[in-house]
Amino acid sequence: MEHNQAVDGLLTLFSKANRDLSLVHNKLYKEFQQVYPENANPMKLVARLKKIEEEMSSLKDQCRELLAAKQDLIDKARTLLVGNRTMLQRLQASAGALITSDDDDHAYQSFNQVIDEWTAQVKSRTEEDDAEPGSNDINKLLFSAIVQSN
Template sequence: MGSRGGHAVDDLQSFFARSNRDLSLIRHKLESEFRLAYPDNVNPLKLVSRIKRVEEELSSLREQSRELLSAKQDLMDRTRTTLVGNRGLLQRVQACAGITLNGDGDDSAIDHLVQIIDEWNAQVGLRGDNEKQSSVDEDVNQLLFSAKVQNI
C-alpha cells in the first residue's frame, strides 16, 4: 500500500511538472507574439501587469490618505483649541492690565482663522456651527474618512 501511495505522489509530481513546463512555454510564446504584434505601450500583458501594480498600490495610497486627513483634522482641531485658548488668556491679561479689549469683529486674525476652519469643514463635508449635528460626540475623523476617503 505504501508503494502505491508513493507511486501516486510521483505521478502527481510528474503531472504538475509537465503542466508547469507547458504553461511556461505558453507564457513565453504569448509574450513573444505580443511583443511582435503590439508596441510596448499597448501590449496586453504589460497593461495587465500595470493594472495589477496600480491595484496593489491603491490600498496603500488609501491608507496614506486616511493618515494624512486624520493628521490634518487633528492639526485643525488643536490649532483652533490653542488659538482660542490663547486668545482668552490674552483677553484676561488685557482686562487685568486695564487695556481696552478688541471686539471679535475687529480681530482680523480670528476672522481669518474662522474662515480657514469654515473652508476646511466645507471641503470635508462637515456641517457649520449653525446646523445641529445629530451626534455631538461623533468622531470627526470618522466622519471625514467616510466623506472623502471611501469615495476614492
C-alpha cells in the same frame, strides 16, 4: 509503495503542466511583442493594472492618515489659539485696556475662515446617510469622509 507512485505521478503531471503553461506564456509574450507596440502589450498592461490596484489601497490609507493628521493639527491649533486669545482678553480686562472683539481681530477671522473652509470640504465628501443630521462634530465628519477611489 503505491502511494509513493501515485504522488510521483501527480508530481510528474504537475511538472508537465507547469512546463506547458510556461511554454504557452512565453509564446504569447513573444507574439504580443511582435504584434503590439511596447506600450500596448496586453500582458504588460495587465501587470501594470495589478500594480496600480495594489498601490491604490496603500495610497487610500495614506490619505486617511493625512486627513487625520490635518484634523489633529486643526484641533490643536484651535485649542491653543482660543486659549491664548481668552487669556489675552482677560489680561486686557484686568489692565483696563480695550478688549479686542472678534470683528476687529483679522488674524482670528482668517483662522476661523480656514477652519470653516476645511469643515465645508469635509462635509462635501461625507455621505448623507452616514452623517448625523445637525451634527457639527468635525471629527465625526472627518472619519465619515469618503476617499474617492477614482
